[in-house]
Amino acid sequence: MLKKERQAYILQKVNLHNKVLSSLLCSEINVSEDTIRRDLQDLADEGKVIKVHGGALSSSFYEVSLPPAAVYSQPKKKIIAKKAISLLENGMFVLTSGGTTIVEMARMLPLSLRATFISGSIPAILEYMHHPHIEVILVGDKISKNSKITVGSEAIAKIKQIKPDICFLGTNAIDPEQGITDNDWEVVQLKKAMIEASRKVVCLSIAEKVNTIQPIKVCDTNKIDILITELPPESPLLEPFSALGIKVL
Amino acid sequence: MLKKERQAYILQKVNLHNKVLSSLLCSEINVSEDTIRRDLQDLADEGKVIKVHGGALSSSFYEVSLPPAAVYSQPKKKIIAKKAISLLENGMFVLTSGGTTIVEMARMLPLSLRATFISGSIPAILEYMHHPHIEVILVGDKISKNSKITVGSEAIAKIKQIKPDICFLGTNAIDPEQGITDNDWEVVQLKKAMIEASRKVVCLSIAEKVNTIQPIKVCDTNKIDILITELPPESPLLEPFSALGIKVL
DNA sequence: GGTTTTTGCGTGTAGTTGCGGGATTTCGCG
């Protein structure tokens, strides 16, 4: 029996019965438990089932969960997220933008953390909601279907009313000369407001976006307090930013 | 029975009856009391139930997972959703609450519909976002993790500023004498505001919730314009509502 | 024919469950 075939069989079974047991499957298909486990792992990675101890459940089990679709260069983003999380302390007010890096960070937040997270990004909010001790504030307004984030004057006005301790920006392009740039006008307006409102601005960016430029300017480098990439801080690529007085992690 | 599966079962039971007893559960599922207690502990840690001596209470309705129940009631909800959709017209401003019935309706919206949907319910918003021609307005504020909806004075203030053509309420309990009642104080405040703001109030409820009462009052029957259940309008169960001048679909 | 993928196995690790014993809460009754 081929791998694909097997996985299709499992999937069908899961969708029919809402659950499968690894032990039953392996005797049924006549392969080792490891193989079944690997199959379930694969299916879980694709978001088609939810793996649990002893088997798997239908992914429709969890009503609200965005497809954990293959995040682009996820390992790197996990490194970034880990560094970013080290900046968090209990009791903080945290403002975040959208983007997959932010979502990755949201997923990795320690369960013990007690803080308030503010965002207009739907995927990020979904992750925050799963956390047991985090207060979640949703910034409302019209939803931009492309970026899955609330945009508009209402959202900007709301952000101006708050004074978060720290602000995490998922970044599309950053350059020592041009600062942060982006390609969606409405999102840029929002990010500007976020930067102005916050006591401390942290910029999350994978290395391949460093030294790139997008058409619309968000802010100059002097607004950035901390820059986080997956590279070690002393990497030559990041040298120019340290020279500008930005703390590099 | 898998651990998660068991917990889902317990959760469903809690949401249905508003309470569970450890002793009953353990004989029902055939595991030791310790296991049940650990499950309740886990669920309580995630904020999904409130643990008390001897069992657990509903921490308002929390609908992560209910495949067995959902499978049964989904057809009913689809009937309701279909009737509700017949009330929609292009260009309308539509305000909706949360709840699985509303989500079902969101999934079934005709692709050709062009309208503006306003809601604070995260699951509903996710569905609206997938629709090609719908404008989505998100009402922001603190998120209630239990009901997955934004609650608080900001959200209420925002709703008071708008004047939607029609408002769809997912209903937990409706009774000819007591009107609409619910069990989450904050959600009730929000629903009150929604009812006041809207030109027309449509109440969606599956028949098993008709003639039931929850602790907190939302509104009297005279605020309701239309009542939709999965039953035919002339069903005797719905007679009292017609007599009160409510249009029954 | 060499390379990649897939599979099964062994080993050590982690998760889950039921049980016993002692602390705590609840509740009826004098």
Added chain:
DNA sequence: CGCGAAATCCCGCAACTACACGCAAAAACC
């Protein structure tokens, strides 16, 4: 109101199961 019995809870333990990881054989692929 206080007391004692019963139920319930909490904690640590041990048995059992399931899991991850690395490795080598087998299969499939090119």
